[in-house]
Amino acid sequence: MTIEQQIITIGICVFGTMLTRFLPFLIFSSKKPTPEYIRYLGKALPSAIFGMLVIYCLKGVEITGGNHGLPEFISIGVVIALHLWKRQMLLSIAGGTVCYMLLVQMVF
């Protein structure tokens, strides 16, 4: 790739990304009321999205091979347990991460 082609490629990455971020706001202007169905989606989507993002983070886990995703599943268990117990976001995240690091560096 020449330097011009690299600049164009990076430009496409920027443009495509901004298109996906700005499009809903361009379609549904803030001056007019948002359609009922879109407002419903706006409220119903987040829980589904957070579920999707959790799965997204785990997409590289091999359930059938390797360590069967045990470090991931154990550490997620730790995160959930800590969070249900203390409900301190930073503590749950730090605890789960330390647990995961120990598991992948020392155990598995």
Added chain:
Amino acid sequence: MKKENRKWKAFKTAFPYTIPIFAGFWFLGLTYGIYMNVSGFSFVYPMVMSLTVFGGSLEFLAVSMLLSKFAPMQTFIMVLMVQARHLFYGIAMLERFKGMGLKRFYLIFGMCDETFSINYAAKIPEDVDRGWFMFFVTLLNHFYWFSGATLGGIVGSFLTFNTEGLDFVMTAMFVVIFLEQWMKEKRHDTAYIGLAASFVCLMLFGADSFLVPSMVCIVVGLTFMRKRIERAGGLT
């Protein structure tokens, strides 16, 4: 003076929420910068891309795009597929970004997965300015990613310390946010739809191309179950 105080207060409230992102973004950003460095690119590349794209997964992919033959159309389609999930973030934030003035542009520009998740899920106290809170969350996250990526591009492969597994901090954060959202809702139909659709699509389409089918399934599922979900009134 009063306005300064309002901003400072929003900053102080926003900062703790971004600490896990700092850990995650510095780790991932450094990794990304190092990856670019060892792939033969100057630190200017990760620096510019972290500032302008501000989306980790695409930036990693872009390294291989930049190393292969020039293919603008293919690149564009790939970008849209990888980034399509941002459409959902926009729809979820339509109402919340109303009346934010000029800040709105930066809030939309910087809405990566992590920024969206925090800005959506955070319990912002009544006396804190919501616009500035979200602005500072976005700005701090942007800064973490930019500084990590640039530093990685500069110091490159000189770094050797055992950080294996630190990237789990992002997974842990999304689990916590999912859980917070779960506890806020009386019914969990939408969370089940998200988990099930993504899991099934991951199994069917594989790790590289399951996001778009998952999104389609989620919208279809939510649309068909709209009556049931709305009647149950479980939405927050």
